[in-house]
Amino acid sequence: MDAILELRGVSKHFPSHRAVNGVSLEVQRGAFFSLLGPSGCGKTTMLRLIAGFETPTTGEVWLNGARIDHLPPYRRNVNTVFQSYALFPHLTVRGNVEFGLRRKGADGIEAHVERVLEQVRLTGKELRMPCDLSGGERQRVALARSLVLAPDVLLLDEPAELKDLQRRVGVTFLFVTHDQEEALSLSDRIAVMNAGVVEQVGSPQEIYQRPRTRFVASFLGTINWIDGIGVRPESTRISRERPQNGVNTRLAVVTECAFLGSVVHVAARLEGGEALVAQIPPQGPAVSPGDAVHVWWNPGDALRFSP
Amino acid sequence: MKRGLALYATAVYVFLHVPLLILAVFSFNASRFTVWRGFTLYWYQAAAADRELVESAMNSLIIAVGSTVLATVIGTLGAYGLWKRGSNWLAGSLYLSLVTPEIVTGVSLLAFFQWVFRFLDLRLGMHTVILAHVAFSVAYVVVVVMARLRTFDPALEEAALDLGATEWVAFRKVTLPHLAPAVAAAAMLAFTISIDDYVITSLVAGVDSQTLPMAIYALARRGVNPMLNAVSTVVIVALGAIVLFSERLRSA
Amino acid sequence: MKPLRSLFLAPAAALMIVTIAVPLAIICFYSLLTRGAYGGVERPWTTENYRLLFDPLYGAIFLRSFWIAAVATALCLVLGFPLALFIARSGSRKNLYLSLVILPFWTSFLIRTYAWMFLLRDTGLINTGLQAAGLIHTPLPMLYNDGAVILGLVYGYLPFTVLPLYATLERLDKSLLEAAADLGSPPWNTLFRVMLPLCAPGIRAGAILVFVPCLGTYLTSDLLGGSKTILIGNLVQNQFTAARDWPFGAAASLTLMAVAMALLFAVRRQGEELL
Numbered sequence: 033m034d035a036i037l038e039l040r041g042v043s044k045h046f047p048s049h050r051a052v053n054g055v056s057l058e059v060q061r062g063a064f065f066s067l068l069g070p071s072g073c074g075k076t077t078m079l080r081l082i083a084g085f086e087t088p089t090t091g092e093v094w095l096n097g098a099r100i101d102h103l104p105p106y107r108r109n110v111n112t113v114f115q116s117y118a119l120f121p122h123l124t125v126r127g128n129v130e131f132g133l134r135r136k137g138a139d140g141i142e143a144h145v146e147r148v149l150e151q152v153r154l155t156g157k158e159l160r161m162p163c164d165l166s167g168g169e170r171q172r173v174a175l176a177r178s179l180v181l182a183p184d185v186l187l188l189d190e191p192a193e194l195k196d197l198q199r200r201v202g203v204t205f206l207f208v209t210h211d212q213e214e215a216l217s218l219s220d221r222i223a224v225m226n227a228g229v230v231e232q233v234g235s236p237q238e239i240y241q242r243p244r245t246r247f248v249a250s251f252l253g254t255i256n257w258i259d260g261i262g263v264r265p266e267s268t269r270i271s272r273e274r275p276q277n278g279v280n281t282r283l284a285v286v287t288e289c290a291f292l293g294s295v296v297h298v299a300a301r302l303e304g305g306e307a308l309v310a311q312i313p314p315q316g317p318a319v320s321p322g323d324a325v326h327v328w329w330n331p332g333d334a335l336r337f338s339p
Numbered sequence: 340m341k342r343g344l345a346l347y348a349t350a351v352y353v354f355l356h357v358p359l360l361i362l363a364v365f366s367f368n369a370s371r372f373t374v375w376r377g378f379t380l381y382w383y384q385a386a387a388a389d390r391e392l393v394e395s396a397m398n399s400l401i402i403a404v405g406s407t408v409l410a411t412v413i414g415t416l417g418a419y420g421l422w423k424r425g426s427n428w429l430a431g432s433l434y435l436s437l438v439t440p441e442i443v444t445g446v447s448l449l450a451f452f453q454w455v456f457r458f459l460d461l462r463l464g465m466h467t468v469i470l471a472h473v474a475f476s477v478a479y480v481v482v483v484v485m486a487r488l489r490t491f492d493p494a495l496e497e498a499a500l501d502l503g504a505t506e507w508v509a510f511r512k513v514t515l516p517h518l519a520p521a522v523a524a525a526a527m528l529a530f531t532i533s534i535d536d537y538v539i540t541s542l543v544a545g546v547d548s549q550t551l552p553m554a555i556y557a558l559a560r561r562g563v564n565p566m567l568n569a570v571s572t573v574v575i576v577a578l579g580a581i582v583l584f585s586e587r588l589r590s591a
Numbered sequence: 592m593k594p595l596r597s598l599f600l601a602p603a604a605a606l607m608i609v610t611i612a613v614p615l616a617i618i619c620f621y622s623l624l625t626r627g628a629y630g631g632v633e634r635p636w637t638t639e640n641y642r643l644l645f646d647p648l649y650g651a652i653f654l655r656s657f658w659i660a661a662v663a664t665a666l667c668l669v670l671g672f673p674l675a676l677f678i679a680r681s682g683s684r685k686n687l688y689l690s691l692v693i694l695p696f697w698t699s700f701l702i703r704t705y706a707w708m709f710l711l712r713d714t715g716l717i718n719t720g721l722q723a724a725g726l727i728h729t730p731l732p733m734l735y736n737d738g739a740v741i742l743g744l745v746y747g748y749l750p751f752t753v754l755p756l757y758a759t760l761e762r763l764d765k766s767l768l769e770a771a772a773d774l775g776s777p778p779w780n781t782l783f784r785v786m787l788p789l790c791a792p793g794i795r796a797g798a799i800l801v802f803v804p805c806l807g808t809y810l811t812s813d814l815l816g817g818s819k820t821i822l823i824g825n826l827v828q829n830q831f832t833a834a835r836d837w838p839f840g841a842a843a844s845l846t847l848m849a850v851a852m853a854l855l856f857a858v859r860r861q862g863e864e865l866l
Contacts, residue, residue: 135504348673442844448610450617450831471610534699
């Protein structure tokens, strides 16, 4: 595996704020890489820096071994699927898909268009106008329009339904999203961003199970904070009797129970007043609001962060 | 209440339209006086045979076409440029040109031309009229095109760049098609403003560049003349058609 | 990428410099110079031209222009408001009724003025009609007075009040009027206490859109007012043509422009966007 896209200390400062602050990243060839973070964290600016709609204030962007950060968008072999899809309303599906090929003066445009429309299952809709398509079809036209140019990296601004497509076409995907579940389920690797910096890069499992910062831990899923230690709800156990190994135990009062079929959500309040949430199996101890219980966890499941 | 309002509205519409209607009706009157003496096309033939009127109408057309082309190109590019990166300075001077009283625009352009002629061997003529018309119609073009640009998604242009189009190609292939109806409407607006203008034109026109409004004005100063009614009717119908068409384009 | 963007702006910027900035600068200079022996301008520098504006003769022209513009504006508002209300309440035919207001506005201003000459003159349709009906024996002097000028201005600029008034009335929440009625307000009271205050932005915009061009009018006063009604516009035109006193004409036009700008600026500061 080699890096197809590399960011080296990239920053982007706007007059009013600093959108990206010294980010370094590597995206491997063929990966499905997600940039995950809350809105305003700088992830869309990152995408625009790579696409060429913005130039970095400092730092370098390398694509396929060449530095690209000062090239205009039309000289970079990356393509974007816009959040609004940005289909040209005055062109047909075919007109949209062949737009980039015509700019390149490519040969065999018709065959290329036909093949890519087949890939996204839009054969037969070549002459439709974008306004006559459903939302899902528009998204696939936007994808086809970019894919037909065989970009080194495909940049996606928050559309969904992609995983099989990426497997089929084998292109490197860089995906921007604020949806944790989407990022966890789709990606090979995830970079979690906050306030213009990358907090952690890793596989979905690493990011979820071994978050390096408090932000990452609380942004991906729920977490209970007990004495400065983080415990996921599914690692939080509840029992009526004092557990044997008793090291990491606290007393709590159940405040709420919700039976969800495969799992029971229990909300409880510690003696100190902190609220916490536990996910326990339905066959576990039956508790109801007002019950005094022991809350405990395996030391190995606890998440620790350097301050 | 509601009926009273409708009655009132009818009265205002009569006030707005009937004077022009009467003007048109009497262009077909066989008498030179304001008494109906039967239908004739004589005044139209007389107008068509009047060398001065025909010549001034030709001048007006040349000036209107020339200034419309220039104002539309400059105004469309300007609106697009302003939309891409604002320029308070340019927006301010366009606004200024829009709200300056006509007479002030006219005399300041006259003073400017006379000042330039101290250094260049030129005179007032068609070229000064065309430049003046471009000057006061370009702001209207910018306003109309800008209104259309506000409904344009900037991501469309970025998508074009992303797919390999240069900025110029993106403008031509993606932005301009979106703007086309507004550009056409703006051109028609510029055309009607140019063909209609008297105040500014009369100040910056030379001896060989009398326009139709100048000829109409000269005739009107001399008193009422059915030939003038005939010319007016032609102008009203032609401009009305252009305006209706451009309104349709703008709402498209 | 950046140089190309500037290229889009360059023609318009160049045009504005040549046709707005430089001419206005020249007018500024001329207004501070002395009239030349054969027309044109000469030194020395002086503020005499501005002082002359306060001369009773010219001061009266300014006052008269203000008065006529004010009356025409008031009439446009009073006549335009019910029409705007009618259009705003006419449901699906709104666009048709609006077009009927706009359409005559786009036909030649000169021809519309001529139409009133045709109707109002001594041997015009109204006088001939009244004489034929035996109601009058000598023609009524309807043309060449202030009344004819005001009529011409109202005819010319009525759409300028109807459009902004319509825009505010269209947005007016009807339930406010119903609430007023519910609270015991009779229709006239609702009109003055609820509807007009809520239409203030439209009234301001309409007033300014009519007043500014009326103040600078030239054609209407020239054709319908004859030699009796000299307004600022005619004064300026006359100084630059027949009288050949450019410095004084320049001072008068700058004063006219300053008043227009001040009014527009005052309205814009109230948050109205005219452009």
